[in-house]
Each structure stands twice: as C-alpha cells, then as structure tokens.
Amino acid sequence: MRVYLDNSATTRLDDEVLKEMIPYFSDVYGNASSLHAFGREALAAVDKSRETIASLLGANPNEIYFTSGGTESDNWALKGAAQAYGKYGKHIITTAIEHPAMMETCHKLEKDGFDVTYIGVNSDGLVDPEEIKKAVRDDTILVSVMFANNEMGAIQPIGEIGRFCRKEGILFHTDAVQAAGTIKINVKELNIDMLSLSAHKFHGPKGMGLLYLRNGVKIEKLIAGGHQERGNRAGTTNTPGIVGMAKALEIAVRDMEKNNEHMRKLRDYFIDRVEKEIPYCHLNGGREHRLVNNANFSFDYIEGESILMVLDLNGIAVSSGSACSSGSLEPSHVILATGASMEQAHSSIRFSLGKETTKEEIDYTIETLKAAVEKLRSWSPLFKQTEGESHYV
Amino acid sequence: MYNKKVLETFAHPKNVGEIENADGVGTVGNASCGDIMQVFLKIDGDKIVDAKFKTFGCAAAIASSETATEMIKGLTLDEALKIKNSDVVEELEGLPPQKIHCSVLAEEAIAEAIKDYRSKH
Numbered sequence: 001m002r003v004y005l006d007n008s009a010t011t012r013l014d015d016e017v018l019k020e021m022i023p024y025f026s027d028v029y030g031n032a033s034s035l036h037a038f039g040r041e042a043l044a045a046v047d048k049s050r051e052t053i054a055s056l057l058g059a060n061p062n063e064i065y066f067t068s069g070g071t072e073s074d075n076w077a078l079k080g081a082a083q084a085y086g087k088y089g090k091h092i093i094t095t096a097i098e099h100p101a102m103m104e105t106c107h108k109l110e111k112d113g114f115d116v117t118y119i120g121v122n123s124d125g126l127v128d129p130e131e132i133k134k135a136v137r138d139d140t141i142l143v144s145v146m147f148a149n150n151e152m153g154a155i156q157p158i159g160e161i162g163r164f165c166r167k168e169g170i171l172f173h174t175d176a177v178q179a180a181g182t183i184k185i186n187v188k189e190l191n192i193d194m195l196s197l198s199a200h201k202f203h204g205p206k207g208m209g210l211l212y213l214r215n216g217v218k219i220e221k222l223i224a225g226g227h228q229e230r231g232n233r234a235g236t237t238n239t240p241g242i243v244g245m246a247k248a249l250e251i252a253v254r255d256m257e258k259n260n261e262h263m264r265k266l267r268d269y270f271i272d273r274v275e276k277e278i279p280y281c282h283l284n285g286g287r288e289h290r291l292v293n294n295a296n297f298s299f300d301y302i303e304g305e306s307i308l309m310v311l312d313l314n315g316i317a318v319s320s321g322s323a324c325s326s327g328s329l330e331p332s333h334v335i336l337a338t339g340a341s342m343e344q345a346h347s348s349i350r351f352s353l354g355k356e357t358t359k360e361e362i363d364y365t366i367e368t369l370k371a372a373v374e375k376l377r378s379w380s381p382l383f384k385q386t387e388g389e390s391h392y393v
Numbered sequence: 394m395y396n397k398k399v400l401e402t403f404a405h406p407k408n409v410g411e412i413e414n415a416d417g418v419g420t421v422g423n424a425s426c427g428d429i430m431q432v433f434l435k436i437d438g439d440k441i442v443d444a445k446f447k448t449f450g451c452a453a454a455i456a457s458s459e460t461a462t463e464m465i466k467g468l469t470l471d472e473a474l475k476i477k478n479s480d481v482v483e484e485l486e487g488l489p490p491q492k493i494h495c496s497v498l499a500e501e502a503i504a505e506a507i508k509d510y511r512s513k514h
Contacts, residue, residue: 303427305451306403309395313404322427322451331427342425379409379455381431381447382424 002315003361007293008150008178008352009319013244014203020247021205024240032237033228042239049246056249057195058186059212065229066242069209070177071101072222073196076211076233077173078105080219081142081194082114085171089139093117095127095156096337097149102175103333119145123338124286125154129161142171147179147195151321151334151350152285153294155183162191171217177201177209181252182260182292193217199241203355204248208241259355264292267353270362271295277366278373284335284348293353296321298335298344301383302376307349310372316365321348395452398486403452406459410445417513419505422498428454432462432502436510439469446502453492454499460484461499470507476500 004012024045030038032046047061054061067073082092094106096118106116117135121127127145136143143165148155158174165172173194176185181202187195194217199208213219213232225234252259274281280300299307304322311318321332322345330336331345340348351365377383395403412433422428428450435443444462448455461481465473478496482488488496 301449303450303454306455309400309403309452313400342427346424346427379406379447380449381420381429382449 001364003365004317005351006317006319007354010200011203017244017247021240021244024243032239046237046242049242052246053249056253058188063212063215065211065233067209067211068207070196070198073209073211074101074175075105076222077194081171082109083220084218085141089141091115091137091140092142093135094144095119097121097334098146099150121337125149125152125338127156129157140170144173147174147176148291150178152296153291154285155289159190166191187212199245199248202248202252205241205244208245260292263353266362267295273366278370295351297349298347299373301380302347304347304349306376307372314368319350322346394489396486399456402456402459408445408459408462412445417506417510419502419509421501421505428498430458430498430502432506434506441465441468441473453488453495457481457495457499
C-alpha cells in the first residue's frame with residue numbers, strides 16, 4: 001500500500017486543474033505581454049484568472065502579483081518593504097516559528113542593518129498578540145506573522161494582529177502558504193497588507209505563487225526586467241501556472257467545507273488512536289487552532305528520521321523535524337519554540353492528510369507506525385523496558 | 394538520498410541488540426544531537442568474537458552501526474582499531490555528505506568499546 005501523508009510538503013495536482021492548464025502549454029502558447037492575437041488570448045486567460053483569485057481572496061485584481069511561489073513572495077514582501085520603508089525605521093517584528101523562506105530573509109535583513117524581533121509561541125504553538133503589541137517600537141515598520149504553521153499546523157490570531165497593525169499604521173504581512181487550502185481568507189476583513197500564497201499547497205501547480213499587495217502599499221521590486229505584473233515583477237508570464245492556480249483555489253474554496261470535514265474526522269481519529277495505542281508519544285501543538293489536516297507527534301527514545309525511513313520502506317510518506325532529515329545540525333526550530341526538548345524535536349514526525357486520504361490508509365499507517373516505533377525502541381540504547389515501566393537511561 | 398545498500402542495511406540489521414556480560418562497551422554521541430551509538434564486544438584473547446549495537450539515530454547511524462560491527466567481527470583489537478569511518482562509508486557504497494558524521498560515530502564507538510575492554514584487562 002502507498003500512502004501519501006505529506007500534503008503540507010506538496011499536494012497532488014487536481015485532475016480538474018490539470019485539464020484546465022493543458023491548453024495553455026501548447027494551444028494558447030502566446031506570450032501574455034505580446035500585442036498580437038496569440039498574446040491577447042494568453043492575456044485574457046491571465047486576466048480572468050487574476051479576477052477569480054482576487055475575488056476568492058476579497059482583493060482587487062490589481063492587488064494580485066504572480067510570482068514563482070511562496071518563497072519568492074516572502075522574499076519580495078520583506079525585502080521590498082524593508083527597502084521602501086527603511087527610511088522610516090529599521091525594526092521588524094516576526095515570530096520564532098516562521099518558514100525558512102521568512103527566517104533566512106530576516107537574517108539577511110539583520111545583516112543589512114535591520115533589527116528583527118522574533119516573538120515566541122506558547123506550548124500550543126500560538127503567538128500571543130499582546131506580545132506583538134508590546135514589541136512595537138517607534139521605528140517598527142513591519143509585522144509579519146504566518147497564517148498557519150507548516151510543521152504543527154497552529155493557526156495564528158491573524159485577525160487580531162491585523163486589526164492592531166492597521167490601527168497603528170504598521171505594515172502587516174502574512175505567509176499564508178499553509179493556510180490557503182483549508183481556511184477561507186479575506187484580506188480586507190483581516191486587514192492584511194501583504195500575503196504570500198503558493199499554488200502547489202492546494203492541489204495547484206508547483207512553481208506558481210502570488211503576493212497580494214494592498215493598493216497604497218508601495219514596495220521595491222525584487223526581480224528587475226520586463227514590465228510584467230504592472231512593472232513590479234519581471235519575467236515572462238506563466239500562463240498555464242496562473243490558470244492552474246486560479247482553478248485550484250476555486251476548487252479549494254468550493255469544496256472546502258466538505259474536504260475539511262473529511263480531513264478533520266480522519267485526523268482526529270488518527271490522533272486519538274496514536275495517543276491511545278502508542279506509549280510515550282506527544283502531540284506537538286494544541287488540538288485547537290490547528291489546521292484540519294495536520295498531526296505532529298514526537299515519539300520518545302527514537303529519532304524522527306529513522307521513523308520516517310521505516311514508514312517509507314512500508315510505502316508511507318511523512319516528514320520529520322529531525323536535524324537528520326533537514327541536513328542541518330539543529331532540529332526543528334518550530335518544535336523547539338513550543339518549549340519541547342531537543343530530543344522531542346529530533347523525534348518529531350508530521351503527518352499531513354489530504355482530501356484524498358482514506359480511512360484504510362490511516363488504519364494502515366497506525367498499524368505500521370506502531371510496529372515501527374516498537375522496533376526502533378528495541379534498537380535504542382535510551383529505551384529500557386523493565387516490568388512494563390520505561391524511562392530514560 | 395540514501396542508496397539501496399544503506400536502506401537495506403538499515404531495514405534489516407543483524408547485529409542490533411546487547412551482549413550480556415559484554416567484555417567491552419562503548420557509548421558515544423548524545424540525544425540532544427540526535428545520535429547515540431552503543432557498541433558491545435565479546436572478546437576472546439585478542440579477538441573480537443561478537444559485536445552488537447544499539448543506536449538512537451537516523452537511518453545512516455543505524456546502517457553505519459550495523460556495518461561497522463559486522464566489519465570488526467573476527468578481527469583482532471588492533472585490526473579493528475584500524476577500521477576507519479571511510480571504510481564504513483565504502484562498505485555502505487556511500488553516504489550523503491551530511492551523514493558522514495554517522496560513520497565517524499561508528500568508528501568512535503568501536504574505539505570506546507575497545508578502550509573499555511583494555512581498561513579492565
């Protein structure tokens with residue numbers, strides 16, 4: 001059996017989306033910037049997609065800028081805002097649990113003379129808006145808080161933070177890459193100034209994203225070149241990608257209630273059974289304010305990547321916060337930010353369900369996981385079982 | 394990123410476990426770094442007659458432990474000390490660059506176990 005439980009890494013392109021995209025590879029292949037009919041046909045599709053996306057996000061079409069994905073959008077929002085508003089102040093507020101696209105960009109800005117405050121989270125992985133309010137200084141130009149965390153699915157209080165920033169006149173950006181498929185987002189209602197999205201997280205194509213930029217917010221461009229995206233983001237327009245993202249977002253919003261209910265039910269069943277049937281495990285993050293498709297567990301006495309590999313050898317795809325799987329020396333900064341120990345961070349495993357996940361797949365995963373954990377514990381020098389009692393040695 | 398040999402070695406280790414009343418035990422690494430390797434040796438005269446391991450760590454750490462313990466069986470202590478991490482990597486037909494430290498741990502665990510034996514004899 002092959003089971004894909006890594007939908008937070010990427011999702012399968014929806015068949016409907018693929019069908020929508022196909023004509024724009026070889027039939028309608030004109031450059032959307034060209035004046036001739038070939039170009040105009042492509043431009044018409046791009047314009048229509050932009051309108052669809054804008055309306056689904058509660059934005060105006062001229063506030064949507066297409067990019068190559070979430071990473072570019074995050075880089076652009078931060079670097080662009082820092083450059084444009086740096087003359088008013090050098091202070092940026094973000095969180096300790098951001099995606100590397102944000103973290104690395106913040107580190108770059110720090111090298112360039114900006115001061116970045118990283119707000120911590122509670123044991124549920126949630127940011128307290130009061131801490132953001134307290135961190136604001138006279139020279140704060142930007143607040144950036146991810147909409148939902150990619151590792152443990154913690155959904156942040158974006159509404160409250162947005163309201164506060166708007167009132168204070170501070171620019172507010174959110175990386176909504178993990179949220180878009182399962183949470184209805186309205187940028188106006190949430191007082192968002194900038195928002196990053198990535199199509200492949202909601203069954204759209206890879207290499208396709210967008211930055212929502214509220215009218216009136218002026219940031220420097222990241223990529224110089226042609227006049228595409230109203231002169232703000234150069235590079236030949238990715239017509240099939242844009243058409244695919246629009247269709248994918250349309251389907252996500254259309255089927256959201258049904259899919260969310262399906263995933264939440266299966267995810268809760270999964271968490272309940274794992275907690276009941278596997279000893280010495282911890283759910284990372286709280287059960288409330290959590291993406292419907294996310295479960296993240298740490299299993300004491302064993303290391304995450306080895307669990308991932310045993311599951312993989314049995315056909316199950318998951319991801320791990322262990323240092324070993326990321327290629328860095330430090331385990332997940334997100335799990336550590338919740339106050340978990342290094343050991344717990346090293347042993348964390350993320351299971352991210354999809355709309356196509358079945359109960360059979362979840363049952364198979366639980367049985368395989370139980371056996372994997374038991375086997376790896378029997379191999380671990382940290383695990384000693386004596387008369388039913390276990391403890392670290 | 395892992396080759397077939399590493400995956401196969403990780404999936405079906407033969408030397409995992411403890412040796413009761415082992416003549417030498419070596420433990421290296423720590424849990425906060427994500428790797429702990431423990432090697433148990435049964436030694437007869439100057440010869441390693443059995444070697445087992447217990448490892449907390451990634452697939453590469455477990456595969457390195459298995460391979461290293463397999464390689465030293467039947468060797469004298471001095472011969473075993475000549476087994477370097479690069480020999481373990483070679484036996485595994487390569488490890489990803491960021492996993493080379495796992496083979497180093499295996500080399501160190503064996504050296505520790507031999508040191509433990511020698512300190513007692």
